[in-house]
Amino acid sequence: MSEIVKISVNGEELEAPKGGLLIDTLLDEKIHIPHFCYHQALGKDGNCRMCMVEIEGQKRPQIACDTPIKDGMIVRTKGENIEKVRRDILELELINHPIDCPTCDQAGECKLQDYYMQSGFYESRVNVDSKNNARKRVDLGANVMLDQERCVLCTRCVRFCSDITGTNELGVINRADHSVIGTFPGRPLSNPYAMNVVDLCPVGALTSKDFRFKQRVWFLETFDAICKGCSKGCNIHVDHRKEKYKDDNIFRFRPKVNNKVNGHFICDEGRLSYHDENKNRFNTPIVDSKESSLENSLASMFKLLATNDNVLFVVSPNLSCEELQNVNALAKMTNANITGYSPNYIDNSFGDDYLKNNDRSANRAAFKEYQISEQEDEFNSKLAQANLVLIFDNNYFDDNLSLLENKKVISCFSHNCLTIGKSDVAIPVSSFYEKSGTYINCDGIKQKVVSKMNKENPALSITSLLEELKSMVEKGNI
Numbered sequence: 253m254s255e256i257v258k259i260s261v262n263g264e265e266l267e268a269p270k271g272g273l274l275i276d277t278l279l280d281e282k283i284h285i286p287h288f289c290y291h292q293a294l295g296k297d298g299n300c301r302m303c304m305v306e307i308e309g310q311k312r313p314q315i316a317c318d319t320p321i322k323d324g325m326i327v328r329t330k331g332e333n334i335e336k337v338r339r340d341i342l343e344l345e346l347i348n349h350p351i352d353c354p355t356c357d358q359a360g361e362c363k364l365q366d367y368y369m370q371s372g373f374y375e376s377r378v379n380v381d382s383k384n385n386a387r388k389r390v391d392l393g394a395n396v397m398l399d400q401e402r403c404v405l406c407t408r409c410v411r412f413c414s415d416i417t418g419t420n421e422l423g424v425i426n427r428a429d430h431s432v433i434g435t436f437p438g439r440p441l442s443n444p445y446a447m448n449v450v451d452l453c454p455v456g457a458l459t460s461k462d463f464r465f466k467q468r469v470w471f472l473e474t475f476d477a478i479c480k481g482c483s484k485g486c487n488i489h490v491d492h493r494k495e496k497y498k499d500d501n502i503f504r505f506r507p508k509v510n511n512k513v514n515g516h517f518i519c520d521e522g523r524l525s526y527h528d529e530n531k532n533r534f535n536t537p538i539v540d541s542k543e544s545s546l547e548n549s550l551a552s553m554f555k556l557l558a559t560n561d562n563v564l565f566v567v568s569p570n571l572s573c574e575e576l577q578n579v580n581a582l583a584k585m586t587n588a589n590i591t592g593y594s595p596n597y598i599d600n601s602f603g604d605d606y607l608k609n610n611d612r613s614a615n616r617a618a619f620k621e622y623q624i625s626e627q628e629d630e631f632n633s634k635l636a637q638a639n640l641v642l643i644f645d646n647n648y649f650d651d652n653l654s655l656l657e658n659k660k661v662i663s664c665f666s667h668n669c670l671t672i673g674k675s676d677v678a679i680p681v682s683s684f685y686e687k688s689g690t691y692i693n694c695d696g697i698k699q700k701v702v703s704k705m706n707k708e709n710p711a712l713s714i715t716s717l718l719e720e721l722k723s724m725v726e727k728g729n730i
Contacts, residue, residue, distance in 0.1 A: 257323035262330055268321045275303055275316035278329065285329055286338055286367050288345075288454050289406040290317040293516040294415060300406055301341050302367075306334045313337050339371050345404050348384045348429060349455075356402065358456030360469040364404060365455075386432050392422075393440030394520065395447055395461045400432040403457035409433060409449035416517070419443040433457070444608065447524075448517045451506060462524060463504045467493060475704035476508055478691055480570055480684045481522035482602065483611040485693030486514035490526070490685055492705060500706045502526040502685065512697060519608050529683055534668045535711070538678040546712065552677045553662050554724045556640055560660060563588035564638035567624065568645035569597055569613035571714065572689025573698075576615075576622045578718040579644060585725050589638070592616075592624040593631035596648050609694050614684070617692040643671060644714060645681070664714060682713045689715075 254269035261283060268277040273296065278285045288300035296317045303316040308326035313334055316327075328334060346368065353359045386400035410422045410433065421441045425434045435441055441449075450460045472491040479486040487508040494500035505526050507518040537549035544552075557563065565583050567576060569592060583590045594613065603610035619626055635641070641656060643649065643663040649656055650670040663675040666683035688702045712720075 257321065259321060259323075259325040259327060261327045270321055270323060272321050273317060274305070274319040274321055274325075274327065277321060278316060283329060285316055286342075286363070287317065288363065288404050289408065291408055291452060291516075294408060294411045294452075297407060297411065300345075300404065302338060302345075304334060304337050304341070305329050306331065342367055342371055343377075348386075348401065349404070350401055356456040357459045357464050358402075358453075362456055363454040384429055390434070391461075392435055392458075393442050393446070395524075396441055396449060397459050397461050397464060398433060399457050399459070400434075402455055403433050404455055405431055405433070406454060407433075408452040408454070409458060412449055412452055413441075413443070413446075416448075417443045417445050421446075422449075444519050444521065444604065445517055445606070447520045448507065451517075460504070467491075467503050472503060473704065475702065477685060477701045477703070478614065478693075478699050479505065479518060479522040479525065480614040481519070481525050481612060482609040483613055483616055483694040484514065484607050484609045485614060485691055485697070485699055486510075486518045486522060486607060487699070488518060488522075494706050494708075499708045502529050502705075513693065513695070513699075514607055517607065521602075521608075526685075528667075529685055532668050533683075534665050534672060534678070534680045535709075537680060538672065538675065540676060546679070549677055549679050550717075550720055550724075553679065554721060556660055556662060556677065557586055557642075557721070557725070560640035561587075562638045563640045563642060564634050565590040566641060566643045566646050566648070567592050568647075569594050569611075569616035569619065569626075570645060570684060571615060571618075572687070572691060572701075573615065573618050573621070574689050575644070575714045575718070576618055576624065578715055578722075580622055580624070582718050582722055582725070585722060588642070589634045590624055591631045591634060592619045592626040592646075593628060594626065594646055594648055595628070596651065611694060614693075615691045617694060617696060621692065643675075647671060649674070664717065666711065679717065680711045681717060682711045686710065687713045687715070 256267050257270045259266055259268050275290055285303050287303040289297040298315055298318045301315055304313040305316045306328040307314050353365050388399050390398040392398050413422045414420050421435050421439050422433060424431050450458050472493050474489050474491050477488055477490045479488050487510040489506040489508050490502055491504045492500055492502045505523050509516050536543045537546055539549050539552045565579055565588050567579055597613040598610055599612050600610050602608055640660040645665055647669050653674050656674050661675040662677045663671050664679050664681045666681050672678045686703055686705045690698055690700050692698050
C-alpha cells in the first residue's frame, strides 16, 4: 500500500498516495481541472496540456497528469496566471474547431464546450477562411462515426484500441495541424468493445451511429443499473425519456465506472441490448387463447394452482433475488417443485477473457443461494410428474414446446415468445429494466438496481404478482 502524504491544493490540506499522479487526487477530490487526453483507465499521455497547475518551487506550470505527488507539495489550480496559461492552450485547441455547438450531437456533454463557455471565447481571432477543414461523417465501422474537424487529438480512442482491446485499428494520420484520427487501409474499426471510444471522446468527434441525433441529452433522465447481457453484470447508466404523448423509452446504455466489476467499459452487444427492451412487448393477458383482463387472468391462474396437485415452477436466471425468494415462498405454500434449468442461456461463442461471459443471464449465481436446482435429470423427472407448469420468464420451452404437451401451462413473460402461445394462462410482467431488485454476478458480487422507468401503463412485476397469488392462496387454503 502506498504511503499517504499531505499536500496543499488551493490552500486546502489533502491526503494523497505518495508517487501517485496529481490529477487522480484532484479528480477524486472533485477539484475542477480541465483535461482532454488523460483518462483514468488509459493513463497519462500529456499531449493536450490542459491540466496545467502551479506548483510552489517550480519555475513554470506543470501538467497534473504527469506530476507525481510528493509530501508537502503546494498546488494551485486557480489564479490569474495559471488560468491564463490554460486559456491560451484552449485557444490553440479552438483554432480549427467549428463553434457549432447547437448542431453538434455532443452538445450538453462536451468538455470542450464547457471549457469554451467558461473561458468566453465567443469571437475567434482566426479568419474562418484560413482554418483547416477536415472530413465530416467518416464511417469508421462498428457503429462509430467520426467528424475529423471536431477532433482535439487527445488520442484516447487510439490508446483504447492499442492498450485495452489490442486491435490497433485507429491511428494519427498526417502531421502538424493537418493531423487527424483515422483507420488504417482495409482495417475498419471492428472489435467487440469498439463503441467505448464514443464515451472516451471528450468532444463531438466520435459519435454513435445508433444514438446520433436521436435525442438531446438534456431531455434524458438517467438511472443506474446493470447489463443483463451476461453474468458479468457490468454497471451501466440507463438513459430514458418519456416524450409528450409517448411512453417512457430507453434511448441508450452507457458504462458506469465500477472497478470491481467492469472498470470503465462495456461490450458493444450489451450496450445495444436496450433495443430488446423497447420492442416485441407482451402487453395483454391471455386466458384459453383469448385476450383477457388482469383480474380474470389472475383468477384463472389461482384456479389452476388450486385444482392441480403436481405443480412445477420453472424460473429464469434473470429473475432478481427478491423474485426468486418470493417464488420459493409460493412454492412452499403450494407444495410445488421448483427448477432453474436454463441451458439456453449458455452461449459458448460469446465469452472472452475480458468482460464477456458465456452465461448470458444476470443472476444464475442466486440459484445456489436460494437452493434452486438447475440439474437436467432433476428437471426431467419433475417435469414428467407435473400436471401444471408455471413458467417465470424462462424461454427454454420455446425450442422444446413438445415437452408441454398434455400439461396445463401458466407463463409470465415481459416479451412475446412461443411459450405464450402454448399457455392456458399468460400474464405480462415488467421487463428487466422496469423493476428493482438485487442480482449476483459471476464473481459473487451483489448489485442493487432501482428502476426509475415511468411507463404509461406499467405491467405487473413478478414480485407483485406473487404477492397477489400468495394472498389468494392464504384465503383459498390450497
